[in-house]
Amino acid sequence: MKTLLKQIGILMFTFGFIGCATASGPAGTGTGENKLTDANIAAIVVGANQIDISAAKIALQKSSNSRVREFAQRMATDHQSVLDSAVQLVTRLGVTPKNNDLVHALSKQSAEHETKLKTLSGRAFDKAYIDHEVVYHEAVIEVVKNQLIPGAQNQELKDTLISVLPAFEAHLAHSKMVQAKV
Amino acid sequence: MILISWPAGRARKFSNFVLLLCTFLLGACATPPDLAENIERQPQVHEIEIKKFRFNPATLYIQRGDVVRWVNKDIVPHRLADSVQSKWQSQDMVPQDSFSQPIMMSTLYVCVLHPGMQANIVVREN
The missing domain is CATH 2.60.40.420 (Cupredoxins -  blue copper proteins)
Known part of the structure; x- marks a missing residue:
């Protein structure tokens, strides 16, 4: 758990660092030099949802704990809805998601997590999955709240991020409930 | 003997009022209580x-x-x-x-x- 928290902590630092250091690209309409572009934000939203859907699918394959399975099913369904909604919006806005260092960091961390999950089974798997879900949602909420919402230039994109936040907060509360019983 | 003499328009208004009052009183007496409850309110x-x-x-x-x-x-x-x-x-x-x-x-x-x-x-x- 400590290693996991450390990893997420590093990732959080990376989020903050990149949020401050990324210069505006061609798709960005920000006035400052240190803003994420809407294209970067779209890529982060897409990536963050895909990562959680992917982990949920592993949990549905490997876990036999009903609470964990129920939670994983919820993550798969809700994050797919958010993903569909985000893709629909950026398509309509003509924004092409553009990966940046943050998306690469997220993908790398997710790949490592999934590799670890695949080696585990039973309660050890359930615990590793749900512990990660708790810190992952905490990290994503922080990023959405402090980086993506303030950074979004397009109002519709900003509104979508604002409307997504309660879903992630509900998921965090749900993950903690499951964590307490695994 | 004192004769009350009203203008024609005013007398017509008064008779309309009496007619309306009678209609209301008769209506209130004639409606059964259960029917009154039924027509009281539709589900909203x-x-x-x-x-x-x-x-x-x-x-x-x-x-x-x-x-x-x-x-x-x-x-x-x-x-x-x-x-x-x-x-x-x-x-x-x-x-x-x-x-x-x-x-x-x-x-x-x-x-x-x-x-x-x-x-x-x-x-x-x-």
């Missing part, structure tokens, strides 16, 4: 918006038999259920779906899919 439809994982209003006051209609304005599905008597449950409500249910008694209801999402309906007796 109340709407609850589901948005940002909250029910709005969080407490809805209705009269027995009114219909409550929920509309999902979130971007994820919700599924509602009466958590007091387990008498009703919705299907999964995808975004923009609605669900209607007549409510006969006060209840607490929840979203089955998202622990922590809950609200109240209070049935007023009067």
